[in-house]
Amino acid sequence: MSDALFAGYDAVLFDLDGTVYHGTQVIPGAPEAVDAVREHGTAVRFVTNNASKAPGDVVAHLRELGLPAESAEVHTSAQAAAGVLGERLPAGARVLVVGTESLVAEVVAAGLTTVRENGPEVAAVVQGHSPDNAWADLAEACLAIRAGALWVACNVDATLPSERGLLPGNGSMVAALRTATDVEPVVAGKPQPLLFETAARSAGASHPLVVGDRLDTDIAGAVAAGVDSLVVLTGVATPVGLLTAIAAERPTHLAADLTALTRRADDLKIGPRPGWDVTAVDELAAAGSGDALDLLRALCHAAWETGVTTVRADGDAAAAALAELGLA
Template sequence: MSDALHAGYDAVLFDLDGTVYHGAQVIEGAPEAVGAVRAYGTAVRFVTNNASKAPADVVTHLVELGLDAVVDEVHTSAQAAAALLGERLPAGARVVVVGTDSLAAEVEAAGLTTVRKADDDVAAVVQGHSPETAWPDLAEAALAIRAGALWVACNVDTTLPSERGLLPGNGSMVAALRTATESEPVVAGKPQPLLFETAARSAGSSRPLVVGDRLDTDIAGAVAAGMDVLAVLTGVATPAGLLTAVPAERPTHLAADLTALTLPADDLKIGPRPGWEITTGDVLTVRGSGDALDLLRALCHAAWGSGVTEVRAEGDAAEAALTGLSLA
């Protein structure tokens, strides 16, 4: 297993929603993949933008799904937001919480006072995902933000992967406040690099690998932190989205799911792949045959290098592969 992708790193930092699980449903192969990383002796960290659960609750959920985990391995955007507020505000400052009680507990642990209604003494607003967030919560936050309070968003993920499909994420609620206040929040979680940097530091890692499903948060955060990243197609990322990804959202490796962590690293890199020939012109012309994901890795390499994203197939095998990737 020494040539396995994970073997080239001293820690693997896993996103959760859309990467390890969809809500209450574990993604097939995830427990085995994480277990293989642990068995090799590589440090494991779970790095999530979801601020709705305390680290202990995240551990409970992971264990219920068949994964080993301890609290010190979990890093959430709620913790990042609380740390940011603690750095910027004096001790005891009043913070309006839009989110769960566990988010409020993180803020209070940072030495601040949490409230649910705006008043003249409110210094900040912190906003994280909660399925219970309603108009009155947003109204209190809007009043405080318009009065000059610091606004910190745990994350700006517009959607949240679940076992039923993509649901509105914290970013959708942030968008409502952005419209109502004409203000921009300070973002504590991904795509800011802080969560990944903190997780890597806690593992004593100098060469971590990030694994995630979302280009604008997981991959962008890893790129910002200067870390290699494996993008998986079990959540939000799509072949079409990868093909048109901007430089700040481009992974170094690509796979269908977490089970690829045990495959040879060279097989997963974005770049030219055996069996496929791609000619660059006004369009990317594909010839050959082989694995469809290999074709996507080669297409991303060609598209990112040339700026050409329109694809055309020559031959039945190429046409079938593009159709399977939803690129034809």
């Protein structure tokens, strides 16, 4: 395992939804991949934008899915949001919470007072995902924000991966309040680098690898933190999205799923790949043969270097690979 991707790093920071599991269903190969990282002696941390569960609840869910974990290994956007509030508000300040009781507990732990309705002494609003968030909750938050309260969003993920598919995430509810108030929230979770920096620091790591399925949160957060990343195609990221990714959302490595962590880093790095030839003029012309994901790595490299994102196949093998990637 000395040449495995994870062996080149002193910690692996895993996203959860869409990377390790979909709701109540573990993604095949995820437990074995995490076990391999642990067995090598590399630190493991779970970094999630989902603010609806306390670290202990996340641990319980992971264990149910066959992934041993400890609360100290879990870092949530609710913790990050509470940290932001604690830094900006005086002790005991009133915070209107839109979210779960787990988010309430994090805010209380930061030395602040929580309420569910607006009032003259509300100093801030904190908003995190909860399946029970309703119009009435947004209405109270709207009034407080319009009155000048600090607004902190745990995250702005537009969607939430589940076993049934993509569902509305906290970002969709944040968008409703943004429209109603013309105010931009302070974002505590990914893509801000705070969660990754805190997780790495807790592991004593100086060279971590971020692993996730979203370009706009996981990968953008890694870029913002100045660390390497691996994007997996088990959640939100798609081949089309990767080709057109902006510089702030481009991963270092690309793989189908977490099982690739045990492969050689050079096999996963985005760049030219053996067997495939990609040239760029008006289109990206793909020729050769081999693994479809290798072709995607080569295409991403060419697209990011040239700005050309339309693709055509030169030959049957290239056409089959592009079809497999959904790029035909």
